[in-house]
Amino acid sequence: MKEVVERILKAEQDAKQMERDTREEAKRIVEDGRKQAAAIVSRARERAREETQRELEDVRKQAGAERTRILDEAKERARAMVENANVDDYAMIERAVLKISGLEK
Numbered sequence: 001m002k003e004v005v006e007r008i009l010k011a012e013q014d015a016k017q018m019e020r021d022t023r024e025e026a027k028r029i030v031e032d033g034r035k036q037a038a039a040i041v042s043r044a045r046e047r048a049r050e051e052t053q054r055e056l057e058d059v060r061k062q063a064g065a066e067r068t069r070i071l072d073e074a075k076e077r078a079r080a081m082v083e084n085a086n087v088d089d090y091a092m093i094e095r096a097v098l099k100i101s102g103l104e105k
Contacts, residue, residue: 074100 078097 071101 074097078093078100081093081096
């Protein structure tokens with residue numbers, strides 16, 4: 001009988017130890033999962049930041065090209081106005097060109 005009780009106690013101790021070991025392993029697995037998730041999120045944020053930076057640079061280039069195109073068009077119109085204007089119109093043309101170009105005083 002004593003042997004049976006000892007085996008039962010031993011089995012209970014073994015079961016408790018297995019439970020503790022299993023809990024510890026589960027904690028390690030969860031912590032590893034959290035670390036991996038954090039690394040994935042970090043990489044995704046970095047990729048998103050880089051993509052946003054590229055898109056922003058593209059938009060800046062497009063805006064610069066559009067600005068240049070608009071200014072070139074304004075210059076051409078101003079040249080045409082000057083060519084067709086008489087001397088009395090020069091002050092008005094100069095004010096218009098300064099206003100269009102944003103250089104108005």
